[in-house]
Amino acid sequence: MLSALLVMALGAIILGGALGFAAVKFRVEGDPLVEKIDSILPQTQCGQCGYPGCRPYAQAIANGDAEINCCPPGGEDGIRRLADLLGREFKPLSGEHGIEKPRSVAVIDENVCIGCTLCIQACPVDAIVGAAKQMHTVIAPQCTGCELCVEPCPVDCIAMKPIAETVDNWKWKYPVFEITPRKAA
Amino acid sequence: MSRRLFSFHGGVKPAYHKAPSILQPIQAAPLPAEFVIPLHQSIGGIPRPTVTVGERVRKGQMVGAPDGNVTSAVHASTSGLVKAMEMRRMPHTSGLSALCVILEPDGRDEWIDHAPVPWREMSPNAVRDILRDSGVVGLGGAVFPSYLKVNPGKRGHLDTLVINGAECEPFITCDDMQMRERPEGVVRGAGILRDLTQAARVLVGIEDNKPEAIAAMKAAIERTGEERLEVVAVPTRYPAGGAKQLIRVLTGIEVPHGKRSTDYGVQCFNTGTAHAIHDALELGRPMISRIVTVAGNVERPGNFEVRFGTPMRELVALCGPKPDTDRLIMGGPMMGFRMPGDEVPVVKATNCVLVGSPAMFPPPPPEMPCIRCGECVKACPADLTPFEMYWFSRAKLFGKAQEYHLFDCIECGCCAYVCPSRIPLVDYYRFAKSEIWAREQEKAAADQARDYYEFRLAREEREKQEKAAKLAAKAAETKAKLAGQATADGAAAAEDAHKALIASAMGKAKTQQDAVRPRNTDSLTPEQQAQVAEAEARRTANTEAKSDA
Numbered sequence: 035m036l037s038a039l040l041v042m043a044l045g046a047i048i049l050g051g052a053l054g055f056a057a058v059k060f061r062v063e064g065d066p067l068v069e070k071i072d073s074i075l076p077q078t079q080c081g082q083c084g085y086p087g088c089r090p091y092a093q094a095i096a097n098g099d100a101e102i103n104c105c106p107p108g109g110e111d112g113i114r115r116l117a118d119l120l121g122r123e124f125k126p127l128s129g130e131h132g133i134e135k136p137r138s139v140a141v142i143d144e145n146v147c148i149g150c151t152l153c154i155q156a157c158p159v160d161a162i163v164g165a166a167k168q169m170h171t172v173i174a175p176q177c178t179g180c181e182l183c184v185e186p187c188p189v190d191c192i193a194m195k196p197i198a199e200t201v202d203n204w205k206w207k208y209p210v211f212e213i214t215p216r217k218a219a
Numbered sequence: 220m221s222r223r224l225f226s227f228h229g230g231v232k233p234a235y236h237k238a239p240s241i242l243q244p245i246q247a248a249p250l251p252a253e254f255v256i257p258l259h260q261s262i263g264g265i266p267r268p269t270v271t272v273g274e275r276v277r278k279g280q281m282v283g284a285p286d287g288n289v290t291s292a293v294h295a296s297t298s299g300l301v302k303a304m305e306m307r308r309m310p311h312t313s314g315l316s317a318l319c320v321i322l323e324p325d326g327r328d329e330w331i332d333h334a335p336v337p338w339r340e341m342s343p344n345a346v347r348d349i350l351r352d353s354g355v356v357g358l359g360g361a362v363f364p365s366y367l368k369v370n371p372g373k374r375g376h377l378d379t380l381v382i383n384g385a386e387c388e389p390f391i392t393c394d395d396m397q398m399r400e401r402p403e404g405v406v407r408g409a410g411i412l413r414d415l416t417q418a419a420r421v422l423v424g425i426e427d428n429k430p431e432a433i434a435a436m437k438a439a440i441e442r443t444g445e446e447r448l449e450v451v452a453v454p455t456r457y458p459a460g461g462a463k464q465l466i467r468v469l470t471g472i473e474v475p476h477g478k479r480s481t482d483y484g485v486q487c488f489n490t491g492t493a494h495a496i497h498d499a500l501e502l503g504r505p506m507i508s509r510i511v512t513v514a515g516n517v518e519r520p521g522n523f524e525v526r527f528g529t530p531m532r533e534l535v536a537l538c539g540p541k542p543d544t545d546r547l548i549m550g551g552p553m554m555g556f557r558m559p560g561d562e563v564p565v566v567k568a569t570n571c572v573l574v575g576s577p578a579m580f581p582p583p584p585p586e587m588p589c590i591r592c593g594e595c596v597k598a599c600p601a602d603l604t605p606f607e608m609y610w611f612s613r614a615k616l617f618g619k620a621q622e623y624h625l626f627d628c629i630e631c632g633c634c635a636y637v638c639p640s641r642i643p644l645v646d647y648y649r650f651a652k653s654e655i656w657a658r659e660q661e662k663a664a665a666d667q668a669r670d671y672y673e674f675r676l677a678r679e680e681r682e683k684q685e686k687a688a689k690l691a692a693k694a695a696e697t698k699a700k701l702a703g704q705a706t707a708d709g710a711a712a713a714e715d716a717h718k719a720l721i722a723s724a725m726g727k728a729k730t731q732q733d734a735v736r737p738r739n740t741d742s743l744t745p746e747q748q749a750q751v752a753e754a755e756a757r758r759t760a761n762t763e764a765k766s767d768a
Contacts, residue, residue: 072669073665075665076665077665077666077669077672078668079668079672087672088669088672158675159668159671159672159675160671160674160675161671176667176671178664178668199313199315200317201315201316201317202259202265203657203660204315204653205650205657206312206646206649206650206652206654207650208650209643209647209650211583211585211586
């Protein structure tokens, strides 16, 4: 009887020790769920979801404070992937946060630009270069299309231009076949 | 001497249709009214234009300079006038446009100054730069810049250099005709490649349905006296001309998933590429033309030496297209792409222009459900399970499709050829591949944006801290100064010192203020005063007008 108790107690102590050691040694920094959500979000850092950037929104989703359908740049595809990850129900994009638009980049009309640097301060990814009273320009490959620079511009010289389809970024379409042949128009 | 050959898995034996286009010798295609030379004709970066509109260029002059790590130059196909630089439709399924140099020939066809390159005395890197600037790319269809492949690999030498003259796709006979009529160039090119890659031996693989080409190549090796070069007849089976398949047949080496053949001491070049390398180094001529087969629904099929930028319409017209022609296909019937129109130019990737009609290519029968019969698995030369990849591509489960090695698929079309349900399997793989590429690019862009954003946040935080630290340092300095005065004058004097400090600061401010004055509105002439008043009046009038509006 006693030996049985001792054996069990000993087991408990050893396992407890191992678990305690593992908890310290293999501690995970940060919340892995937030990382996973953040990797799905498009990283435009546009703030349309109502949070200051993608990571805070990911944090809010992980905490259960935010819905998964508040990210217009991520679009329907993004919501589906979030729903898959979190085991939540798919919801259409909530209209109050904006609508899904084709991917675009900001273009500064360099003849109109007065060099006020307001857009440089607004850009979350440092994709605009320029200096005070010097012309500014957008580094197109670095632009996420967040539109945050459009509002502050005092002379309205920034336009959002959708990324055109070229031979290099063209995608093969999903094969679709007509069951009945189309009638000649 | 008979060499032991190996076999690759699967493959099919379609009807070859090669006989009609080998009746005529290779003819030079005439100069068209205008050349449409796309700047982007190879894998990799888009070349930078080096000519301006209105400029006269000579044949072989560079019009697009290589730009980036993987890139290749583009040259003028003849001498003439650069009429425009504009967007023209590409020989691409999408029918989209890209930047082209429009060249109007002057008929003189003057070469730039060119001379043989003393490549034997040059460093390997210098030779590679010449190949890049000569625009030599793989002519087998993938148009990968050749200079990147002319490389002995990590081990410093190759065991086997494979020259690919298998030409397994139906209708296409351009390599066959080139080997028959110009075998010396191919053999000498193979010799150059052997020396550049330090290869121990060179095997020229030719399908055994081209006995004339095999004989011509053997004779050329005798004549030129090139060493360690051997012509090997390989069994005719589609796709024996796939690089991995031919390497397998000739050497028995199976290049595993995710590895390169150079890791196993093998590299593969097309016969046309070997000839182009010979031209670039021994003659100093950049690549401006290639041999193109025109076959299918035409009266006189044949092979032509076509300069890049020639509109396909003018090329096809030489062969007399039959009246029911309704489509052009670039490449063969198995792997070719349907062209969006007949005005698109011949480019470096164009090995064949297949002219089609509704009778030749009837509309595909309706797709039936996959019955998992496994015929596609038996036919797949890349040892894949096409039907599994099909299920996952169709369901858009791209991760699973990749687990089944979707990217090892060479899109040869064997699976679709044997499918009893007539499923266009390759269309699904192409869709899945381009979707996965797009997602990977999006992911890379998102990761980059995240890095930039985090860096910006960190920078803002650092700037804030630096500012705070500066302020604190300044405050401490003032305090120390005060404390020093206080200890000197005693505690009682501390308050006076403080007051004095304030007084001096106020004095400083006052002198500064005085310095700022006089303003520009002070001490004006009456004339200027009047102007100012006028401007003021105009401004008030304006604001009133605005508020009224």
